[in-house]
Amino acid sequence: MITIYVPRDTTACALGADAVADAISAQAAQRDISLQIIRTGSRGLFWLETLVEVATDQGRRAFGPVEASDVGALFDAGFYEGKGDKLALGLSEEIPYLKNQQRLNFARAGIVDPLSIDDYKSQGGYAGLSRALAMQPQAIVDEVKESGLRGRGGAAFPAGIKWQTVLDTPAAQKYIVCNADEGDSGTFADRLLMEADPYQLIEGMTIAGLGTGATQGYIYLRSEYPKAFSVLKTALANAYAAGYLGSNVAGSGKHFDLEVRLGAGAYICGEETSLLDSLEGKRGMVRAKPPLPAIVGLFGQPTVINNVLTLATISSIFEKGAAHYKSLGVGRSIGTLPMQLAGNIKRGGIVELAFGSTLRSLLEDFGAGTASGKPIKAVQVGGPLGAYLPASALDISLDYESFAAASAMLGHGGVVVFDDSVDMLEQARFAMEFCVVESCGKCTPCRVGSTRGVEVLDKIRAGEQRDDNLILLEELCETMEYGSLCAMGGLTPFPVRSAIKHFPEEFGG
């Protein structure tokens, strides 16, 4: 039996993967060739989508980017037996973009059928849970601390410390909440992980429950990800049916329930406290901290709230051990970070590397420069609240400390590339405008400051008292940075100030 793999993730489908799969079925029927099509997640090599793979004795052979109109010619060349030169990329695992990565979170992405628990287990899945089930809660939390895992949502807080706080806080009901409100432009790692390997997240959350004594989990998913929602719903139902969730997790007698809930298009709900308010059925308003969510979280109870990648990483830490994880990375930035190459980039996609590579290597060796072929002018790392870096700063090391030292942030690993046609004053204005649209409105520096920021930038654009208005803008940025309740208002000045600092001529400086 011939086996063909066609991705089913959001980006592949937006590029026509469903039509490609249909065309393969139709051609096979027409030619009386017996084959099965397995819809995988995606390898995350989005510049090659739709990436079609064929199982051969040497391993999978890849063809891409395939359009439905290419399928007839692919059959003529015998692609279903791994033959032919048309769109041929050779063995999938030998594609340099993939081969040169160090994949932990994305090791299974694009390989397995995302909904198959058997596939997941055949690739190391649920080995971590088996180990955790034999451990005491404190030993589980110690393993997380020992691994050095830091939160992947952006703030990079040590996960083990958060878990310890929840474990140490007595309560009748505790919760595990997964922050899957991946709203940063330029990021799609959470989405791909949920669409390509959802059990990794489900397993990680189950281990978090065992470690902290929480019996109920929620995945708070943004409503802009309907495919991820559908994959998660089915994966959760399968995990219940296979006995990996519920009142008797893997036959251990331990209890963990898990449910996916949808957000409703509010960027601020990626902030952990407003996410909790939203899960409770309220407006997503930011809460003052303290109290920490680990002590007073969802419905007032102790709550672990971690990003998708953080919780998914737990599975591999328990599968391979804390020491293995700790052996990757540099300094206090331990492990791997899936970087996401986006915007004006020739080869966009997921590039998972141990911390410590450079931004230049990422953009040149993997990304191959801009899609437009023009020079790179600016790169925004870390989402809409991240700094703009100029082309001269690309040698920066990809780790939390190096970015902090450059008044920038690595955040969730999104990298948005702009060519030399970008207008940096417009980008600074957009940062303020985005804050106007998405501020929850609770604190004045964020709610009002962002609106004033747009106005001041318009005056600078118009050449009205430019020097005075630049000073005013800086003072406004300072007020927002120090006076806002959360990172929304607090970090909006980062893209604004970095644009002014690195491209002063565009602000009339």
Next chain:
Amino acid sequence: MTPVINMAAIGEIIDRLKDLPGALLPILHEIQHVQGFVPSVSVPAIAEALSLSRAEVHGVISFYHHFHSEPMGQQVVQICRAEACQAVGARELEQHMTNKLGINVGETTSDGAISLEPVYCLGNCACGPSVQIDDQLHARVTPERFDALVSAPEAK
């Protein structure tokens, strides 16, 4: 045209979901799913079932960009306005779309055919500009491609 509001279906949704912890968002999602928007006449029933004030329910509906209190066009077109799409021409595409449809972002064509909505990131950032039409996402959308995708009325 006044939309037909199926209060029986709405009542069923409320009854079925009201005991969930944090039930309000799941209820609003389902109502919008079957009705296309969250009709204001459903607010008192939701408030009553969840022991909330009508103001609280209205406050939640109006807080989230996803929920609509008014009927939308037959087709909902979302254009991504975020940075990764800006870097590959989303601003120019948006300009083209508003010219083509004769409406601003956030408006519905006068014949009720198309609503144009802003969205900030659809998670397709490696292959923008991204446009979602109803439930179908489209990657690398050019003005020409957009014209082919919508059977749009010309600017009126």
